Amino acid sequence: MGILQETKNPALMEDVNMLTNVTLPAGVAVHAAPGPRYDEILTPEALAFVAELHRRFDGRRVELLAARDARQKRYDAGELPDFLPETRDIREGDWTIAPVPADLLDRRVEITGPVDRKMVINALNSGARMFMADFEDATSPTWDNMIDGQINLKDRWHAELTYEDPASGKSYRLSENPATLLVRARGWHLLEEHVTVDGAPISGGLFDFGLYVFHNAATVVAKGLTPAFYLPKMESHQEAKLWDDVFSHAEGKLSLPHGTLKATVLIETLPATFELNEILYAMKDHIVALNCGRWDYIFSYIKRLGKNPRFLTPDRGLMGMGAAFLRAYSLLVIDTCHRRGAFAMGGMAAQIPNRKDPEANAAALAKVKADKEREAGDGHDGTWVAHPDLVPVAMEVFDRLMPEANQVTRRRDDRITRDMLLEVHEGERTEAGLRENIRVGVQYIEAWLRGRGAVPLYNLMEDAATAEISRAQIWQWLHHRASLNDGRKVTPDLFREVMADEMARVRDALGGEVYDAGRFPEALELFAEMSLAKDFAEFLTVPAYKLIK
Known part of the structure; x- marks a missing residue:
């Protein structure tokens, strides 16, 4: 039997309720062994909170995933993505999102990375304005990775965040002026099978969001800061509305004012690009920005249009942000965001230093600089980097080309059409x-x-x-x-x-x-x-x- 036909994960078929000193809420089971300090995260109260999220919202999540499948069947039959006629009034209406909190106004350089302890400290100390702690694409979702990540982020707000490297003996601790923390939960399609509620595995996104907000939101607010999130892989404004309802429910349960929790939505799927206004509108009390997730966007373009020979792609390395569908989508994100008072975040610079080859390293940094100059010149309000050594490169570009905190008042009028958003890159x-x-x-x-x-x-x-x-x-x-x-x-x-x-x-x-x-x-x-x-x-x-x- 092939891997794709496997229906069960033998590694997760352990005895349930293996946590020590934790009385689990009714209907909740944990299918994993305990680890150091896990009981600080998987408290009965926290598990009851995420269980309620599951019971209230998981049915809609499943329905929306089924809607993705139905839409894909239409694409496979030849239908092409397009702007929705039924939401024309939202696209043409005169409205803006809620004001952006002060600590999220300057996001010129953001660093992203996994949630292991040393990486969290290094990213927070990197000199970037923001750090996106990633429970999704940059983290393999082993049980230990997920819970250790929650411990590390909890320590960011409740204790001294330190790390002693057993290999080098080097000590790591948080600086006096760390980056602002944003947390990326897993997408709607992913499960956390180590925790079941009423016999069903919980959504990975609800699990990640629920544990983090339960343990940390009140403390973050008490410090005068914003509990902020990145939300990935959405394909429709209905999926955004589901997250908005999750946010509102969590605020009510945790006695937080409506609109306290804020989100940046990653635009990394082709269908979402045709619903930018609608996504912003669906989350207008909770959203602050959209982000151009360029690598996943290429994946989505191929996935959604893959059976149509018209959209046969060239080598991956030939699909850059300066042309075809990638160029059109980034410009549309900028124009739409600024029209609605939201920030438009640029994409990832994935290069890492090559200290063994100075010439190759210089060439890589030149590419990063040129990419960031394009973004800042186009009107993006900030950008992503994957390595601390790239922070100064990106920072210099945005400091030079965007001396103000952001460019949200800058408007474009590029008249991006559906055909421009579907234009395939040229190349062999x-x-x-x-x-x-x-x-x-x-x-x-x-x-x-x-x-x-x-x-x-x-x-x-x-x-x-x-x-x-x-x-x-x-x-x-x-x-x-x-x-x-x-x-x-x-x-x-x-x-x-x-x-x-x-x-x-x-x-x-x-x-x-x-x-x-x-x-x-x-x-x-x-x-x-x-x-x-x-x-x-x-x-x-x-x-x-x-x-x-």
Whole structure:
């Protein structure tokens, strides 16, 4: 039986209620062993809070995921995304979101990363204005990663956040002026199977959001700051409205004034781009910004339009933000946000320092600088970086081109059309591009299965979007028997041949002992099965989650 057909995760089929010194609320079960300080996070009160979120909102979540599937069937039949006629009045209306809190007014450089303790401290100390602690794409969702992350963020607000590195003996502690913290919960499609409510696994997003807000929101507010979140992978304004209702419910239960909790919504799916105004309107009391999640956006473009030969993509490296659908979508985000009083955040600079090759490092930093100059020049109010060494590069650009706190008063009028939002990038498909997708995708999945969600590969910091783009593009090329620039068709046999060769090269580069000690067989099977599947699977992280031990 293939990995995609697995329905149960043996690693999660342990005895329930394994927490010590915790009396679980009725209907709640924990299918995982306790760890140090876990009882501080998984308190009866906190679990009752997230259980209520599940009971109140999970039915709508499931319905909205079913609506995604139904929409995809229409795309597969030839329908194209478009602006919604039934919400024209929202797009054409004269309205704005609620005022943005003071501590979220200047977001010129944000750093993102996983929620492990040392990374949290380093990111908060990086000099960036904001740090997005990522429970989603940059974190492999092992039980320990998820709960340790909650402990680390709780310590940010309730205790001294320190870390002693056992390998180096180096001590890490929070600076006097740390970055503002924002928390990215998991998307609506992901589950937290270690916790069930009335026999059903809880939504990963509700779990992450619920635990963090329960333990920390009141303390954050007492310090005069804003409990702030990033919300990923949404595809419609109905999905945004669900999050808005979750926020309002949490505020009521925690005795917080309406509008206390604030969100930045990642626009990283193709359908969401046609509902920017509607998403802002649905969350207008709670939203402060939209963010251009460029890597996942490429994945979504391929996923949603993948069966249509009109949208056959070139090599991943040829799809940059300066052209075609990526350019159009970023300009539309800026114009829409500024019209509504929201911030438009730019995309990720994923480069990491190459200290062994100064020339290559300088070239990489030049690319980062040029990318940030484009963003600031276009009107973005801030940007993302993946490594602390990139903070000064991005900061210099935005300080120079955006001396004010933001550019929300700057308006564009680019008249972005549906055809512009669907325009495919020009360029060739090459064997090198095929090889890169295999090499990077498999190595990322292997690391993810070992519990690492942010993985440095070939001088870039990769997250789950990397593997998603890689297998999506290969699936699309296989589905259409796409031609490479040398005339060969991309066939299953060619894919298997290149994959075997690439993995031999990876084994040589890593060394046989390291390679054999890893989880490459499972990663290879999953990557191959999803790439060769007749129908495109929505997310690789869903079946991959079944393999985490």
